[in-house]
Amino acid sequence: MAGIVVVFDFDKTIIDCDSDNWVVDGLGATDLFNQLLPTMPWNSLMDRMMKELHSQGKTIEDIVEVLKRTPIHPRIVPAIKAAHALGCDLRIVSDANLFFIETILKHLGLQEYFSEINTNPGYVDEEGRVRISPFCDFTNSPHGCSLCPPNMCKSVIIERIQASTEGRKRMIYLGDGVGDYCPSLKLKEGDFVMPRKNFPLFDKICQNPLALKAEIHEWTDGEELEHILLNLINTIVVEESAAAQFITTDCKLQTISVSGHEAFPKALPVQQ
Template sequence: MAGMVIIFDFDKTIIDCDSDNWVIDQLGATQLFETLLPTMPWNPLLDRMMAEIHAQGKKIYDISEVLKKAPLDRHVASAIRYAYALGFDLRIVSDANVFFIEEILKHHGLIECFTEINTNPSYVDGDGRLRISPFHDFTISSHGCLLCPPNMCKSKIVERIRSEGKKIVYIGDGKGDYCPSLLLGHGDFVMPRRNYPLWDLIQSDPSLVKAEVQEWSYGEEEERVLLQIIRRSEYVDGYRPEMLPPADCKMGLMPGKAHEPLQKALRVPL
């Protein structure tokens, strides 16, 4: 196992859209969502929208079929497969939810590449309705971070991962990815998506981020930047330069390695 963890956000990082909005828009519930948005916190609102969609006769199958159509750039998929084949530890830290993420990753044959998915819980209840709840139950207590949304402080998750003693590559786009970026140090990397909130926040005062910043804008560039970081890594077991493709190589499906079952995300003590 390589001595570096590659942490991906999910929405607008692995897939090129917001999975919550994608499902709502594709299933024709946008107008109701926009009406309720100013009146409810995000996670309860999503749970309410799943109830409305269910009441309109939509089934879990319909949600699953919509998720399979969410845009995922082939270059991003190739980068994930290649990093996995080299033995890197790949994890997801996302403010989406388990059902959306797993359905998309399964459809693209990527779920086995990840050792852990940290995100908002979701499940299908006895009535066949998708239920969504917050990663951190903010109705009971606060996680105490003023930078992050009330349901999730990604730094608390990344701090646990860092305690394993590995260097980190963190790839994200959103405001919620800024807090964990501040946690990283020398020898780590942060990959913000250019002209998205994480990039804007880093640009506002670059001195606050101690990790090396390598920006990207679209799927092919995300792949190229991640491979450049991997080329510089000293953490690949049995690494030889010829193991990596040329910088301009268009990677297709890469051979996988033996894997362990996907681990459920661990709760972070507050």
């Protein structure tokens, strides 16, 4: 099992659009959405849009059919499956919602590949309507981060994942948006951040790349994402294997030295 946690954003990272906008546009509610957008928080607006669509006779099946048509680069699914096959722990940290994400992952046959999905709650109520609420109750329990939207600070989630792995696993974080900048700052030396090139996260990082401890590897599309991600995973696996072998060899050398024999010279590190 590779000691790697790979964290994916969802919208414009795994899929090639914003899932909320994709559903609203796909069901013909763009004008109302734009009219209400200045008047309420995003999650409240999406919940309201689901109510309006339900009142217009749109069903869960209608929403699911739109979600099944969500655009995705053809190399994303193989990349996720390959990372999982290499032993990585895959997780999603997204400002979308659970119903949309799970519906798309199920359609793509990817649900079982992720150990955890952190996102805004989304479910179907007893009336057959999708309900959407914020990840955190920003009215009563604000997260207090000035870099993030009020409903979600992704760095809180990243810090929890780091604590749960007790620093034993290295992390690769993939994202595109402004909300992915704060968690990128929480990554440690030996971690990697993969911002989508010419998207807000990439632009933000470029303003001061030295603010990040993680190594930065930008990507443009699913083909580059696959190539870079799998190369990073393989690099980490090789490094950790070499380190483990070096420790084992070093212990053996110390044993030989103690037993009265001259110790062998230490091996030089292999050039990567």
